[in-house]
Amino acid sequence: MTRLQTVVRWAGPILWLTLALPPVRHALESTLTLQMLVQIPLLALVGWWLRPFLPDRAVKVLNAWNRGGISGLLLASFAAMIWMLPRTMDSALNVPWVELAKFTSVPVLLGLPLAVSWPRAGFVVRGVFLVEATATAFRLGWLYLVSPQRLCSNYLLGDQQLAGNALLAIGAAMSLLLAWKLMWGHVDVDGSHRRSHA
Amino acid sequence: MSVLRTLLASLLVLAAGVTALSASTDGFRAFTSETARRVAVREHPRDLPPVLLQTAQGRTVDLASLRGRWLLVDFIYTRCLTYCSVQGNEFARLQDRLAGPIADGKVLLLSISFDPTHDGPVQLADYQSRSKDRGAGWIAARPTDTAGLEALMRGFGVTAISDGLGGYVHNAAINVVDPRGRLVAIADWDSPQEAEQVVLRGLAR
Amino acid sequence: MILQNIVWTIALVGMGLIALGFIYVISQAGRTVDEAASIESARTSGVLRKWLFAALLVIFVAGSWATLRRFPIPPQNRALDAGQVVDVVASQWFWQVTPPSVRSGSTVEFRVTSTDVNHGLAIYSPEGHILIQTQAMPGYTNKLLYTFDQPGVYTLQCLEFCGVGHGPMKTTLRVVAAIAE
């Protein structure tokens, strides 16, 4: 294993530890937008990068229960849903065990299942997942913008609205990107099956 | 075979996911921590910490010594130009609406400042008079030390954050404490009728 | 002629022309032709399509210009300076119209809104046809301009389904003759 490969292999845990450093943690939790759209996605990325640590045998067993990546993506969706709730993001700041739960469950139950399942998912499953994700970005963004009161006790209303606008922008960007790729780009419909190694 | 296994796994994930979602929202009722606080208090009344308070008159009172009557508690800071000032007016109006029970010594209104370094007795008294204090049954006070402040904030579940303009933003509400010294209900700060109802129902029992 | 009858006539003529086209082609459909005639008719069809395209394009451009040149909806974001203003508030299922009567001959600005769901305000002439309409929406005030030519009793009828009391949701607006000055 070259040094580069070693670094790449350990990128997940390194990022994990970095995010857990108190100054980094406080900085990324200082606003709702940062926590929701930077910290949590980065924690999910940690999980994605933890994929090489799964033993091949475990992956083999998982795959038998994860045809087309469906059960894994479902798991990731639920984990994402829970960490999208204003309540959980709010409590993570006040309650240590919630913060701990976030730092473990987002990588393990969101990022890792995505990494295991996405390559196995076919066009239709990916399509449903992406359409639902896009719709959710729009819904949450709208919700944050129209909520009459602050949804998080720890964050300002202006911050909440910034997060709302950012979510709408993400939804719009995802729609345009998907539309562009499907209309004019190259989509490898069968790629998933070929790459579905054990 | 893997179809059936996946179906089974998906159903399990679905069940676990719904359970987890339900657990983290108190059965799909509380999606924000503020609602969660209210649900929790309603279902499991919470004992208040014994904290020393200094009133606008300069007297020192133990929160625990106020037991034996219904308390309506809100949290304020007197520099507030936005809704804390309205909160004061709402309390003055509550003095009228609950005048009877107040006169009987069964109800007391209590405004606590979470900004004790700035809010001394003078500021608190000024706040009360600005809010058209009716003169009976309303105490404005501040915790006497930082530990007391923290205990109060924790006990009532109040979060105050800087608004970036030198002031605070906080989850304002009217906290209802029963004669046994337990926090039993939390009402919106702008709907004193709701708090009033809880008190009147309690008094009628 | 009222606008409704003009629209109806255009529709009948347009649909009639299309029907004639169909009837013509259907009447010819049973005949079969040889190769040469078939090529010839394909050519004719191509030419015809070009003419049809040109005709539609002319209608499109002229029609758009004619109907949009003076925009039929008054500007909503500035004062309209109408001589009379009527506030119309819709609720499930009644109208609040203040004042309840206006003068004929000078423009009336209707400010239309709703307190609950979507409603629609249609002004019916005493003869029973719609003169003009707008939607009544919660959170918005739609401004409508209309000048009544004739005094009389006009009907305001809800025209957007708003629940079970939708049909009877109507009231009257009195238009009185302008006082000569």
Add this chain to the structure above:
Amino acid sequence: MASLTMYPDDERLAGGERIAFNLYIVTAVALFVLMMLLGLTMRMTQAKWLTVQSPLFYQLLSMHGAGMVGTMALVTTAVMWFFLRKYVQLHLWAFVANYVLFMLGALCIIASIFVGRYGALWTFLYPLPVRGFGLWTSNTSALFMVGYLLIGVGSLLFYLDAAAGIIKVHGNLGRALGLQWLFGGKIDPDHPKAVVASTQVIISNSLGILAGAVVLVMSLVNIFFPTVVLNALLAKNLIYWFGHQYINATIYMGVIAVYELLPRYTGKPYPISRPFLWSWAASTLFVIVVYPHHLLMDFAQPRWLAVIGQMVSWGAGFPVFLVTVFGALTNLHRSGIRWTMPSRLLILSMFGWAAGIVPAILDGTIRNNLVMHNTQWVPGHFHFYLLLGVLAMAMALMYHVIGSRVSAPPNSSADKLGFPLYLAGGLIFTYAFLDAGRLSVPRRMAEHLDSWTFTDKVGSIGAILVVLAMLYFAIRISAGLLKQPSAGAAGVSTADAAG
């Protein structure tokens, strides 16, 4: 000419496909008859020939609207599937999943209407669903919306599977639409029209479903958390964007039957052309941006949206008249066609679409909309092209298919009676609506003034004729579909149907 074979081998319905297709069609024709009966009941109530209390009337209206839109989508999905599967690989599971989710959604909708007394119409226009005034509860509306979500997910699954198949063959959706040939290049003469039309539907309706998924969930949030107040105008925009594309997709799915079948019945090839590709490219764009014509009376909308609504409504006529209808008529001209049920229905559908678009364009004009909006002019025009256009397209395929199942061509004497009955009834029915629009009769209203009942009575008579014809068609088609395919299959039945 392979394309002129009446019953090509690659269209044969084998095993599971046959069951799935029959399920779709038999369900659809039965639902059409039922929904038409609801429509007739409402028309007769307006004519004062029947007494139906207002709450029930609006329940029937909600059922009729949601039911007809849903059934149109169901049956035209079957049309798209039937032809598209020849050109790209479609998975039967997606087709079946759409059916199952549709039926589950339909159950939710039926329960919310007939058990929960939901009566806020198929448009669930915010915030009416939460303001039922005790007639229906918010939970009822939630059930109705969940029904829509289920149906939407079903459609999405089907479209995604179709998109996968199309992309696998054509690389991407742009190439499937033929955009690379718009400005030049030699058009592949074998590029299937069915793929072009299906691609348009996939693009526009996926966007529509996305908008629907957003506004439905937000409406649900509002139901359970009333403090979250939505912007009524934004909700309206999304609802109409979704609704417009969903119902218009049925036309574009249905018309595939005309492209595929008409040349077989006329015996003349119907080649693909550059104008054809232009027309579909334009339609794709138009159907996405034309929806503001539903909101012309919302003066709070930005003016440019209203202008788009009018101009695109007018522009939408170009592709329809110039390419599809003109092309179909050219194909028919001096073709020596033999008139059987499929061919009659195909030509009727072209007429219904073309003629129905005239009152639509007139109503899409802002100035006219000021007096025609929400009058019966509106149901007049859309019944015109749905009843005489889209349903005729779908029934043309049904008759075509049963033509292969029995030993006689689908042209019995009962058919010869049923067709004119349907046509005459349909014309009387729709013109009664249009005339009522001229007379300023509002749409969606249980209580009609006495001065309005003339058109109501005429419309009811037309509707009775349509229902009778449709009842016959439904029985005839169901019975025909349930028969075993003729022994010799494709080859033999070709001769039958052509004869």
